[in-house]
Amino acid sequence: MKRITGFILLSTFILTSCNKEETIPNATLKRTIPERKKPKSFTYSYLDIKKVNIDSLKQEELDIILGVNRMDETNIKKTDSILVPTDLSGDITYYLPFPFEIKALDSVKKIIFFSYPSETFATYEYGILTHEGPTNMGKEIALTPTGLFFTNWKAKETISTVNDEWHLKWNFNIANGLGVGFHQYELPGYPxxxxxxRLREKDAKMLYNFAEQWVLENEDSVKVKGTPVIIFGKYDFKAPKPWLALKTDPNALKTTEDELNRIIKPHIKTIKKEEKIRDAYTTNKN
Known part of the structure; x- marks a missing residue:
């Protein structure tokens, strides 16, 4: 969705205690490692939706099933069959593909990733995974652009300029001239x-509050950029849904730290440069 403005274009480990803080080497910052409950060894079954009592699930269990199927509450009840893990007792991050830590980002305050091939997103704070969930991105005739972006303006609710019947809630734009951003909208389970x-409402609200807005010098100049967002990968629209591979291999979609390091490498200098600019602005402002 576009906004008409004069603006420019813009790990696998268990923590059984409470959230833990550690000091980052060679830094004065502290980061919090979330508590994670690891499920027992599990597999996936592809079940008729009639055999899954969605309404009887605990919220944490429902979140996992929705995440695994890249759907929202409304659309999962409309489908025929869904993937269901045999054990729903773990933290959702064990069922989705991002690694728990990216050491190359241990001095980066905040960053957001969107994975096109796995249709998932993740947030990291000082290199530690803090949130992960499903997304539905651009369809084949309207691909989501990939690369490094920065969040800019946001709105709790706005209307798409593509179609004025589309009300976009918890919208955060990342490419002003292109009209691309993340927001709450229905998730049918495919791009x-x-x-x-697109995000579930709870995830859209979280990202809306997590990311920083830009700071404008004037209508035509950005003084401070927002939170970095990296969108990566390609989606094979002619192949079966990638997550169906979990039926035979529960680790089929795992994205390793090394893979993300290769994706981050061309952008890390820019990310750290813009973070220094924001830090200096914040310090001077205070």
Whole structure:
């Protein structure tokens, strides 16, 4: 969705205690490692939706099933069959593909990733995974652009300029001239958007509050950029849904730290440069 403005274009380990803080080497910052409950060894079954009592699930269990199937509450009840893990007792991050830590980002305050091939997103704070969930990105005729972006303006609710019947809630734009951003909208379980990154409402609200807005010098100049967002990978629209591979291999979609390091490498200098600019602005402002 586009906004008409004068602005420029813009690990696998268990923590059984409470959230833990550690000091980052060679830094004065502290980061919190979330508590994670590891499920027992599990596999996936592809079940008729009639055999799954969705309404009887605990919220944490429902979140896992929705995450695994890249759907929202409304659409999962409309489908025929869904993937269901045999053990739903773990933290959702064990069922989704991002690694628990990226050491190359241990001095980066905040960053957001969107994975096109796995249709998932993740947030990291000082290199530690803090949130992960499903997304539905651009369909084949309206691909979501990939690369490094920065969050800019946000709105609790706005109207798409592509179609004025589309009300976009918890919208955060990342490419002002292109009209691309992330927001709450229905998740049918496959790339279906007009290039934006669709999210469940709870995830859209979280990202809305997590990311920073830009700071403008004037209508035509950005003084401070927002939170870095990296969108990566390609989706094979002619192949079966990638997550169906979990039926035979529960680790089929895992994204390793090394893979993300290769994706981050061309952008890390820019990310750290923009973070220094924001830090200096914040210090001077205070």
């Amino acid at each position: 279906a958007s007009h290039s934006c990154m």
